[in-house]
Amino acid sequence: MRSAWAKGDADCLACHGDATMTDANGHSIAVNGDKFQASIHGALGCNGCHADIKGYPHPEHPAKVDCKSCHADEAKNLAESVHRDGKEHPCTSCHGNQHEIFPKSDPRSAVYPLNIPKTCGNCHGNPEVAKKYGFSNVFSMYADSIHGMALSDEGLLVAANCESCHGSHRILSHKDPASSTYKTNVPATCGKCHAKIDADYEQGVHGKAIAKGDLKAPVCSDCHTAHAILQPTESEFRMQSTPICGSCHKDKLSTYHDTFHSQLGLLGGYVQTARCWDCHGAHDVRPSSDPGSPINRANLVKTCGKCHTGANLSFVQYQPHADPHNRKLNPGLFFVRLFMNLLLAGTLTFFVIHTILWLVRSRFHQIRKKSSNGGKDA
Amino acid sequence: MPELEQVTTNEKQVGTGTRYFRRFTAGQRALHATLFTTFLGLAATGMCLRFSDSVWARAVARAVGGFGAILFFHKACAVVLTLAFLIHVRDIFARAIMNREKGIFWGPTSMVANWRDMKDLVAHLRWMVGLGPKPRFERYAYWEKFDYWAVFWGMVVIGFSGYAMWFAPFFARFLPGWALNAVLVIHSEEGLLAILFIFSIHFVNTHLHPDSFPMDMAIFTGVESEEEFKTKHGLEYERLAHSGKLERLLAEAPGTWQINFSKVVGFTAIVIGLTLLVLTLTAYFS
Numbered sequence: 001m002r003s004a005w006a007k008g009d010a011d012c013l014a015c016h017g018d019a020t021m022t023d024a025n026g027h028s029i030a031v032n033g034d035k036f037q038a039s040i041h042g043a044l045g046c047n048g049c050h051a052d053i054k055g056y057p058h059p060e061h062p063a064k065v066d067c068k069s070c071h072a073d074e075a076k077n078l079a080e081s082v083h084r085d086g087k088e089h090p091c092t093s094c095h096g097n098q099h100e101i102f103p104k105s106d107p108r109s110a111v112y113p114l115n116i117p118k119t120c121g122n123c124h125g126n127p128e129v130a131k132k133y134g135f136s137n138v139f140s141m142y143a144d145s146i147h148g149m150a151l152s153d154e155g156l157l158v159a160a161n162c163e164s165c166h167g168s169h170r171i172l173s174h175k176d177p178a179s180s181t182y183k184t185n186v187p188a189t190c191g192k193c194h195a196k197i198d199a200d201y202e203q204g205v206h207g208k209a210i211a212k213g214d215l216k217a218p219v220c221s222d223c224h225t226a227h228a229i230l231q232p233t234e235s236e237f238r239m240q241s242t243p244i245c246g247s248c249h250k251d252k253l254s255t256y257h258d259t260f261h262s263q264l265g266l267l268g269g270y271v272q273t274a275r276c277w278d279c280h281g282a283h284d285v286r287p288s289s290d291p292g293s294p295i296n297r298a299n300l301v302k303t304c305g306k307c308h309t310g311a312n313l314s315f316v317q318y319q320p321h322a323d324p325h326n327r328k329l330n331p332g333l334f335f336v337r338l339f340m341n342l343l344l345a346g347t348l349t350f351f352v353i354h355t356i357l358w359l360v361r362s363r364f365h366q367i368r369k370k371s372s373n374g375g376k377d378a
Numbered sequence: 379m380p381e382l383e384q385v386t387t388n389e390k391q392v393g394t395g396t397r398y399f400r401r402f403t404a405g406q407r408a409l410h411a412t413l414f415t416t417f418l419g420l421a422a423t424g425m426c427l428r429f430s431d432s433v434w435a436r437a438v439a440r441a442v443g444g445f446g447a448i449l450f451f452h453k454a455c456a457v458v459l460t461l462a463f464l465i466h467v468r469d470i471f472a473r474a475i476m477n478r479e480k481g482i483f484w485g486p487t488s489m490v491a492n493w494r495d496m497k498d499l500v501a502h503l504r505w506m507v508g509l510g511p512k513p514r515f516e517r518y519a520y521w522e523k524f525d526y527w528a529v530f531w532g533m534v535v536i537g538f539s540g541y542a543m544w545f546a547p548f549f550a551r552f553l554p555g556w557a558l559n560a561v562l563v564i565h566s567e568e569g570l571l572a573i574l575f576i577f578s579i580h581f582v583n584t585h586l587h588p589d590s591f592p593m594d595m596a597i598f599t600g601v602e603s604e605e606e607f608k609t610k611h612g613l614e615y616e617r618l619a620h621s622g623k624l625e626r627l628l629a630e631a632p633g634t635w636q637i638n639f640s641k642v643v644g645f646t647a648i649v650i651g652l653t654l655l656v657l658t659l660t661a662y663f664s
Contacts, residue, residue: 257431260543260562266430267445310547317555318546324563332556333563340567347528347571351579354521357506362588365512 077169204284419455429661514612598640599632
């Protein structure tokens, strides 16, 4: 028994140790003495927080305990955060029962890394709360993500949990430039763990644009999404990502759609057909003029050769974004397409007219001769 | 089973009321059967690829076992059709060179177009609009020759462009770079033309036309009735009758099972074809 476990506490527990004890309104005012003693505040004893209670009988309405009196920094951060409303988000909403608080390194703590998603999910996994505040059900998306699975299946303490990206007390809206999830801060936030990818990203055109404050450029979450993060090798991810690149690079998406890469890929996730990043790279996307770009002339044989065994210099002259409507850029293709279209239109026009005339004339002929041979002749 | 034999004999006697003549050999019918089954397969899978952003394309892909299966079926049908095509070409050369069959390249029974076909076309068109008498045709009328050569040219063009995509790195050794882009345009446009032509023009001209409706069975049973022969290829009938060779073509009336089998196969092909035509047209214009 700790020295600070004063005799007074035993007095308090004489009443409050009864698990069924309630106040006049029916709220439980019971305290589990063993758990409180083991908790991080156990050493403080009852009086550490309930300083206004000097003896028994005590006032019917003792003063409200204010965590801020010790935890001033946390309270200050919380006051600036999206959870600033103390009534809706008292400290206990995350830290659990006020008499049973453990340090976050303790598996019994509600804010132990492996417990955080469930703790946040109490509200953020609740469809009614989601509806009230208009946010999506991020808890279930996270739970199925690669981070969520690493956490729940492997118990990986380093797997990203809510706090890793959003912080704890000072959680700001992603629209706030000071937030760790504000667009320009996302690469650094993810980069806390994914350091090499962040370094690559900073070197690419998108990273440089973001560094300049160009909010149109994509950050990690634009392609990988924030919560439902999928394995990039999964067909679902490969299906959903091409349109994301195409939402800015519209002309490139449209010419890509004309290719066999796209046609086969669109049929439900053909994993092996080339998507944007298979050729352009994913994180350090560079212009083709950059010798380090996989689509630089000097690197094309290697890049195409990843899938097309035997690719040679002539093979890589294939244009993955050729536009058959553009006579200046693709004259050969333009005339091939023109010829094929004329052939198609000409043949069909002639024969459709021929067929209709013939059909009408034959039927007419048949009806006139019907009596002679039963309508078989035409 | 004496009763059963009795029935069969009766049917044969009824059948002998009309004379039947052989129009297509077993080899030709087998060629057509291979051609249309693989073509249906190629068309169904090819259109899924061409219009891969349409809802039905994905549904079909799922139904056959995924996107990979689509490509597999397409290639499998292509290989079978290529073999059939090569056997046909070999057969033509064998007949022309080994057997010195002159009728293959010129003359009334040849598939090769000649000046007469041009005159037939004009005369036929004149008849359609009521400006002349109904022309009569030799063994292969001009539209039948067109059907043949359209398929022949189509197989060369679609086949070459298809293999060029399949084995692109190999073809790149002797094709210029932009040709690799062009082969997809050629393949898909020519494929579209083939589908639209076969499933609308060929179906109507050959099968749904009033003198054949609902279906011309000659390509399935190999024989046609004397009346059909006279109506459709009157000049050939006359030429053979004059030279006394007509009787050599006399054949047995098609059996009931043969007719039923042909109907099932033919209608299945027509239904699949028309479905593909509707899907293709909706996808093309949407």
